[in-house]
Amino acid sequence: MSQSNLSARGIFTSKFGIIAAATGSAIGLGNIWRFPYVLGESGGGAFLLVYLLFIIGIGLPVMLSEFIIGRATRMNPFGAFRKLAPGRPWFIVGIMGTIAAFMILAFYGAVGGWTLEYLYKSVTNQFAGKSADEMVQMFESFRGASYRPLLWQIAFMLLTFLIVIAGIEKGIEKYSKILMPILFITLIVIAVRSLTLPSLSDKASPMAGLKFLFRPDFSKLNANVLFDALGQSFFSLSIGMGALITYGSYIKKSDNMGSTALIVSLSDTFAAVLAGVAIFPAVFAFGLNPQAGEGLVFNVLPSIFNSMQGGYVISILFFICLTVAALTSAISLLEVVVATFSEELGMSRRKASVISTLLITLLGAVAALSWYVFKDFSVKNINDVTGEISAFNFFMILDYISLKYLLPLGGLLIVIYLGWFSPRDKVLKELSNEGKLKVNYFKVLMFLVRFVVPIAIIIVFLNEVGVF
Numbered sequence: 003m004s005q006s007n008l009s010a011r012g013i014f015t016s017k018f019g020i021i022a023a024a025t026g027s028a029i030g031l032g033n034i035w036r037f038p039y040v041l042g043e044s045g046g047g048a049f050l051l052v053y054l055l056f057i058i059g060i061g062l063p064v065m066l067s068e069f070i071i072g073r074a075t076r077m078n079p080f081g082a083f084r085k086l087a088p089g090r091p092w093f094i095v096g097i098m099g100t101i102a103a104f105m106i107l108a109f110y111g112a113v114g115g116w117t118l119e120y121l122y123k124s125v126t127n128q129f130a131g132k133s134a135d136e137m138v139q140m141f142e143s144f145r146g147a148s149y150r151p152l153l154w155q156i157a158f159m160l161l162t163f164l165i166v167i168a169g170i171e172k173g174i175e176k177y178s179k180i181l182m183p184i185l186f187i188t189l190i191v192i193a194v195r196s197l198t199l200p201s202l203s204d205k206a207s208p209m210a211g212l213k214f215l216f217r218p219d220f221s222k223l224n225a226n227v228l229f230d231a232l233g234q235s236f237f238s239l240s241i242g243m244g245a246l247i248t249y250g251s252y253i254k255k256s257d258n259m260g261s262t263a264l265i266v267s268l269s270d271t272f273a274a275v276l277a278g279v280a281i282f283p284a285v286f287a288f289g290l291n292p293q294a295g296e297g298l299v300f301n302v303l304p305s306i307f308n309s310m311q312g313g314y315v316i317s318i319l320f321f322i323c324l325t326v327a328a329l330t331s332a333i334s335l336l337e338v339v340v341a342t343f344s345e346e347l348g349m350s351r352r353k354a355s356v357i358s359t360l361l362i363t364l365l366g367a368v369a370a371l372s373w374y375v376f377k378d379f380s381v382k383n384i385n386d387v388t389g390e391i392s393a394f395n396f397f398m399i400l401d402y403i404s405l406k407y408l409l410p411l412g413g414l415l416i417v418i419y420l421g422w423f424s425p426r427d428k429v430l431k432e433l434s435n436e437g438k439l440k441v442n443y444f445k446v447l448m449f450l451v452r453f454v455v456p457i458a459i460i461i462v463f464l465n466e467v468g469v470f
């Protein structure tokens with residue numbers, strides 16, 4: 003591809019640029035909103051252990067595979083597979099990725115909206131004087147008895163759209179570099195406060211929260227925990243649907259993709275664990291239920307803010323940073339659709355951005371109102387381990403199908419393609435920048451990509467449908 007053509011597609015101008023963008027994509031609501039509540043529902047420490055194993059053994063190799071495919075082809079996921087395997091059905095991975103982007107961004111935008119509402123609530127000092135129970139009430143009535151989730155979801159999607167259309171470098175990259183470190187710092191401050199909350203009893207204490215998070219209770223380990231941890235690890239790392247193929251396609255040929263993937267995975271995992279340390283000690287100290295579902299962090303964090311010096315300012319800072327973290331993730335989801343529409347359907351970037359944002363916002367509107375107008379639109383879900391019956395609304399269905407099926411399946415196909423259908427020397431050439439970098443982990447990587455990752459994903463699936 004000629005240089006002018008390359009710059010027309012856009013490129014990350016520095017290694018720091020790609021790290022910032024990929025970390026920005028990875029760290030988001032997945033770490034701070036979703037990780038804690040899924041861990042809470044899956045029984046704590048056992049989930050964390052499996053999650054960490056999956057990040058290292060599965061997530062990291064998949065991430066690197068996506069970077070390799072993206073940079074080798076300089077294409078959107080659909081185009082990448084068409085170019086690599088012309089006339090064969092691998093482009094389906096690209097189609098699945100586009101579908102996943104639609105579904106994920108639809109509910110992601112809804113949660114992004116909740117975050118904006120909570121930013122508004124903190125600025126207008128609405129947490130002051132409320133008890134932990136009243137916080138739960140406040141969240142439920144916002145989500146289940148008003149149109150506000152829709153208004154905020156539209157606002158969030160509009161922000162996402164404005165950034166994507168303006169180009170990534172000058173907007174989001176610049177602000178992320180400042181705001182992401184602030185997010186880490188506020189999380190640490192919140193974690194410290196959470197850990198130092200007064201205990202009511204042994205069970206209702208910050209220590210009990212830490213035990214819940216870090217002490218694996220292997221009796222809680224079952225097929226569902228593995229399934230949850232797999233979906234969560236893919237979601238958190240932004241892998242399995244080609245977002246990082248797309249970002250990989252903007253990486254310079256002289257940048258080291260291996261160390262980039264390692265740095266991104268580690269920071270992402272650090273952010274999730276830090277969120278856990280911020281949330282669980284407080285959940286237990288306030289005597290709340292860790293199985294509160296999607297509302298968990300919105301119920302718990304405001305109570306922490308209420309009980310700390312400077313809580314008003316910290317809460318505003320925190321929700322600003324969380325909004326930015328959510329935006330840097332949302333743009334990577336939208337970017338997949340925009341790159342695919344513009345390159346494959348021959349639309350201008352502008353037109354592709356408008357159309358995809360409108361379609362996703364429409365789908366997201368149903369997600370945002372899933373606890374209100376569309377609350378009866380639900381399917382019964384039977385937990386095949388516990389036999390518990392629960393109702394899944396539209397939001398939950400989107401989350402369930404995309405995270406539990408589309409992402410792991412996409413990841414499986416990506417590593418199978420790279421491990422079994424692409425020439426090994428070409429992979430090495432791409433990964434080593436044409437031999438300029440030493441890649442002494444190459445054998446390990448290929449072993450993971452060819453055997454460990456596919457087998458592990460298949461086992462988790464078979465386990466879930468009850469084959470073993």
Ligand code: TRP
Binds near residue numbers: 241331
């Ligand atoms: N990783 C992001 C988060 O944790 C969400 C996200 C962004 C994502 N891009 C993605 C998830 C691509 C899956 C695929 O919040």
